[in-house]
Amino acid sequence: xxxxxxxxxxxxxxxxxxxxxxxxxxxxxxxxxxxxxxxxxxxxxxxxxxxxxxxxxxxxxxxxxxxxxxxxxxxxxxxxxxxxxxxxxxxxxxxxxxxxxxxxxxxxxxxxxxxxxxxxxxxxxxxxxxxxxxxxxxxxxxxxxxxxxxxxxxxxxxxxxxxxxxxxxxxxxxxxxxxxxxxxxxxxxxxxxxxxxxxxxxxxxxxxxxxxxxxxxxxxxxxxxxxxxxxxxxxxxxxxxxxxxxxxxxxxxxxxxxxxxxxxxxxxxxxxxxxxxxxx
Amino acid sequence: xxxxxxxxxxxxxxxxxxxxxxxxxxxxxxxxxxxxxxxxxxxxxxxxxxxxxxxxxxxxxxxxxxxxxxxxxxxxxxxxxxxxxxxxxxxxxxxxxxxxxxxxxxxxxxxxxxxxxxxxxxxxxxxxxxxxxxxxxxxxxxxxxxxxxxxxxxxxxxxxxxxxxxxxxxxxxxxxxxxxxxxxxxxxxxxxxxxxxxxxxxxxxxxxxxxxxxxxxxxxxxxxxxxxxxxxxxxxxxxxxxxxxxxxxxxxxxxxxxxxxxxxxxxxxxxxxxxxxxxxxxxxxxxxxxxxxxxxxxxxxxxxxxxxxxxxxxxxxxxxxxxxxxxxxxxxxxxxxxxxxxxxxxxxxxxxxxxxxxxxxxxxxxxxxxxx
Numbered sequence: 141x142x143x144x145x146x147x148x149x150x151x152x153x154x155x156x157x158x159x160x161x162x163x164x165x166x167x168x169x170x171x172x173x174x175x176x177x178x179x180x181x182x183x184x185x186x187x188x189x190x191x192x193x194x195x196x197x198x199x200x201x202x203x204x205x206x207x208x209x210x211x212x213x214x215x216x217x218x219x220x221x222x223x224x225x226x227x228x229x230x231x232x233x234x235x236x237x238x239x240x241x242x243x244x245x246x247x248x249x250x251x252x253x254x255x256x257x258x259x260x261x262x263x264x265x266x267x268x269x270x271x272x273x274x275x276x277x278x279x280x281x282x283x284x285x286x287x288x289x290x291x292x293x294x295x296x297x298x299x300x301x302x303x304x305x306x307x308x309x310x311x312x313x314x315x316x317x318x319x320x321x322x323x324x325x326x327x328x329x330x331x332x333x334x335x336x337x338x339x340x341x342x343x344x345x346x347x348x349x350x351x352x353x354x355x356x357x358x359x360x361x362x363x364x365x366x367x368x369x370x371x372x373x374x375x376x377x378x379x380x381x382x383x384x385x386x387x388x389x390x391x392x393x394x395x396x397x398x399x400x401x402x403x404x405x406x407x408x409x410x411x412x413x414x415x416x417x418x419x420x
Numbered sequence: 421x422x423x424x425x426x427x428x429x430x431x432x433x434x435x436x437x438x439x440x441x442x443x444x445x446x447x448x449x450x451x452x453x454x455x456x457x458x459x460x461x462x463x464x465x466x467x468x469x470x471x472x473x474x475x476x477x478x479x480x481x482x483x484x485x486x487x488x489x490x491x492x493x494x495x496x497x498x499x500x501x502x503x504x505x506x507x508x509x510x511x512x513x514x515x516x517x518x519x520x521x522x523x524x525x526x527x528x529x530x531x532x533x534x535x536x537x538x539x540x541x542x543x544x545x546x547x548x549x550x551x552x553x554x555x556x557x558x559x560x561x562x563x564x565x566x567x568x569x570x571x572x573x574x575x576x577x578x579x580x581x582x583x584x585x586x587x588x589x590x591x592x593x594x595x596x597x598x599x600x601x602x603x604x605x606x607x608x609x610x611x612x613x614x615x616x617x618x619x620x621x622x623x624x625x626x627x628x629x630x631x632x633x634x635x636x637x638x639x640x641x642x643x644x645x646x647x648x649x650x651x652x653x654x655x656x657x658x659x660x661x662x663x664x665x666x667x668x669x670x671x672x673x674x675x676x677x678x679x680x681x682x683x684x685x686x687x688x689x690x691x692x693x694x695x696x697x698x699x700x701x702x703x704x705x706x707x708x709x710x711x712x713x714x715x716x717x718x719x720x721x722x723x724x725x726x727x728x729x730x731x732x733x734x735x736x737x738x739x740x741x742x743x744x745x746x747x748x749x750x751x752x753x754x755x756x757x758x759x760x761x762x763x764x765x766x767x768x769x770x771x772x773x774x775x776x777x778x779x780x781x782x783x784x785x786x787x788x789x790x791x792x
Contacts, residue, residue: 210651235653247648249641256637263634264653271635318652 151348153369153383155187162188164209164239164322164352168217171201171208171376178204179215179376188321191348193363194356196373197396202356203244205373206324210234210241221322236264240320244327246307250300254291254310257299258282261314281317288346289313290339305336309343316347323353329362341366364388372396430628434621441617451606458613458681460721461620465674467702467717468623468710469667474699475707476631477663478643479561483569484671484698486576487544489690491672492679493580494543496592497527498536499680503596505531513594514587524585533599540676541669548668552661559657561646570692577691591686598680609681616677620714623670628710630666639663671698700739704746706755716753 149156155163166184170177179201186192194202208215211231219226226234249257259275262282278286278295286292289309294302299310308328315323328344329337337359344353344366357363363370363384370387372380374396380387387393441461446454466484473479500512501523509516511523529535551572555565581589601608630636642649642656649656679685688694698717705716720739727735750757 230655231650232653232655235651241651243648247645249644249648251640251644252637257641259634260638260641260649261652263638266634271638272629272633274632275634275637314652 149189149349151189151191151345151353151368154190155352156189156349162222162321162352164222165220166205166209166217167220169205169208169215169219170217171204171213171215173213177376179208181217182373182376182378184371184378186322186352186354188352189349190352191344191366191368192352192354193367193370194354194373195358195360195363195370196379199375200373201376202373203326204376206241206326206354206356209324210239232264235318235320238320239322239324240315240318241324242308242311242315242326242328244330246304246311248299248302248307248310248314251298253296253298254286254302255282255295257310258285258313258317262317262319264318279317281319285313285316288316289343305332305340308332308340312343312347321351323347323351325353325355327356327358329357329359337362434625437624438621441621442614445617446610446613451609454613455609455681456725457718458616459678460718461613461616462674462678462681463698463701463721464714464717465616465620465623465677466671466698467705467713468620468627469670470698470702471707471710471713472627472630472639473663473667474702475709475713476636476639476643477660479660479664480563480566481569481664481667482566482692482699483571483573483695484667485573485690485692485695486569487548487668487671488675488678488694488698489576489580489685489687490544490547491540491675492685492689493586493592493675494530494536494540494672495676495679496595496685497530497586498533499595499598500592501527501531502533502599506597512592514590514592515585518584520585527585540672544668544672545665548665549661552664553657556657556660556664570695573690573695574692577687580687580690587686589687591684591689592679593684593686595680595683603680603683612677612681616681619673619677623673624710624714626666630663631710635659635662700743702753704742704753706753706757708752709755712753712755715755 155161164184164186166182169179169182169184171179182201182205184205194205196202204213207213209219209226211226211229211234215227217227221237221239224237226237226239229237249260252260255278256275259279259282262279263271283292286295289312291306291310291313294306299307302310312323312325312328325344329340332340341362344355347353348368355363355367367384370380370382370384371378372387372390372393379396380390380393382390445457449457466488470481470484473481500514504510504512511520515523530539555568560568580586580591586592595603597603598608598612601611603609603612630639638649638654638659642654642659646656649659675685675689678689701717701720702713703716704720705714706712724735724739727738746753752759
């Protein structure tokens with residue numbers, strides 16, 4: 141990891157690797173809840189080094205897309221991670237294939253310390269023999285994750301005692317030590333203070349350079365500040381895709397968010413965060 | 421808490437327990453009381469397993485009587501065959517009375533002591549593992565798992581009552597020898613107590629290792645957020661099966677010791693009531709701790725004997741009340757109460773030593789974002 145660290149690639153739209161990149165390719169993804177199509181025929185192509193934001197009004201199916209990719213809900217279509225088909229695999233198998241996710245409500249193991257949380261996240265491939273022995277020392281990958289997320293000083297604290305923002309960072313840290321190269325984050329900054337948002341954004345930029353990061357978000361200011369590319373979903377379908385500027389200028393997106401009347405008047409940004417508060 | 425205690429303190433703890441169990445108890449107690457304590461130690465062995473599966477793993481095992489009974493009956497069958505052989509009979513005494521002249525086929529292998537001991541370890545473990553895989557892979561948990569395990573206990577008890585070749589509702593009793601030692605001899609009965617005490621120490625040591633290992637941390641993680649663990653790349657079913665199997669194994673061993681110590685094993689030790697009784701001590705002592713279940717099980721059983729000798733009817737109410745109060749107001753049991761007091765003392769600014777870990781006060785609530 142150290143040589144990659146030295147280069148410190150920045151996330152850019154379309155990925156920063158070029159040929160030979162890791163990718164996640166979603167084709168024709170459809171999730172059908174007893175006749176209600178929460179997601180229909182969604183195509184997404186994500187390259188390593190892209191910090192993609194997934195936005196859209198309530199009920200657009202953003203979280204459902206993540207749920208389908210991680211195997212939580214069954215779907216049809218195809219989800220391929222660098223050529224490996226994920227659809228139909230069990231949740232823990234998909235996780236082992238390098239797809240990690242967080243949840244809208246921070247779900248760390250509150251009774252365990254920060255260090256224990258990270259150690260568990262790092263250990264999916266451990267042998268029974270290793271599991272039956274005690275933890276000794278701190279793995280280098282965990283130390284690195286502690287540093288990246290700024291939790292080094294809190295390593296021995298129970299995760300339940302962390303502030304809300306710190307819990308989300310711990311979750312992101314867990315994805316890092318889990319060795320996930322596709323990170324799906326479901327509203328990571330919901331409920332955070334302004335400073336915490338800023339820090340989370342910088343954290344995403346830091347880790348997004350070497351991974352594929354997808355962020356489901358309602359906060360438009362946050363999106364504009366940190367996204368390298370954006371996909372807009374509405375009613376389970378992809379409405380637009382492109383850079384922040386492209387998406388903001390897209391009349392279809394304005395229509396989705398503001399309704400036709402206001403379409404010309406306002407640029408995407410101010411109104412939506414007011415309009416859309418709840419989770420999809 | 422345990423990180424504060426150094427390694428030598430752990431050894432000192434085990435040493436102290438050994439001195440009390442092997443040195444003090446045999447001197448202080450009469451043979452009758454010692455044998456009674458031996459019985460309580462059997463319950464404590466079951467409790468240690470329940471503490472692991474329920475306290476740490478969040479599996480409300482309401483049917484440990486099944487495994488206790490399996491171990492007890494298998495040991496009982498061997499003892500009956502051995503007794504019959506001593507007296508030169510073809511079949512155990514109760515079968516003679518029933519007019520059975522030939523040993524039933526499934527009894528035959530239990531004539532071998534080695535087979536019996538192996539079966540006591542392997543059969544319940546295999547059943548628990550198979551059952552665990554079937555249940556946990558299908559994500560059956562919480563109350564559904566509890567009901568299922570309890571139904572199993574009820575079913576086995578009913579099944580046993582109907583088996584005349586296993587003594588029906590009387591079960592197997594009047595054991596005369598234990599692997600060649602006559603049980604009339606107080607010295608041999610004392611030996612049985614020592615075996616139970618030794619097994620308890622081993623069982624506690626095993627669970628201590630499990631709790632402190634990475635597996636133990638993982639088990640707590642599964643208890644508190646099973647879905648989250650799944651998204652980290654583990655199959656929680658495998659993790660739960662291990663704890664469930666270990667608990668079943670301990671219950672079986674305890675049953676196998678209970679039969680010769682108490683002198684009988686019957687359907688009344690298998691069904692719903694005894695299965696719940698195993699749980700009471702664990703809950704009162706503190707299910708998430710290592711020693712809470714042990715002390716709780718011994719304490720409750722001891723109190724039951726003590727008080728039911730004097731106030732037979734009142735004790736049942738007192739026990740029920742104690743259970744309700746503890747579960748309702750101190751979900752972490754007496755052990756959790758201790759941690760709570762320590763924390764409060766620390767909060768008042770008194771020097772409390774190293775930082776106290778957050779007590780596992782409410783392990784039943786599962787906090788998972790995935791369920792939405």
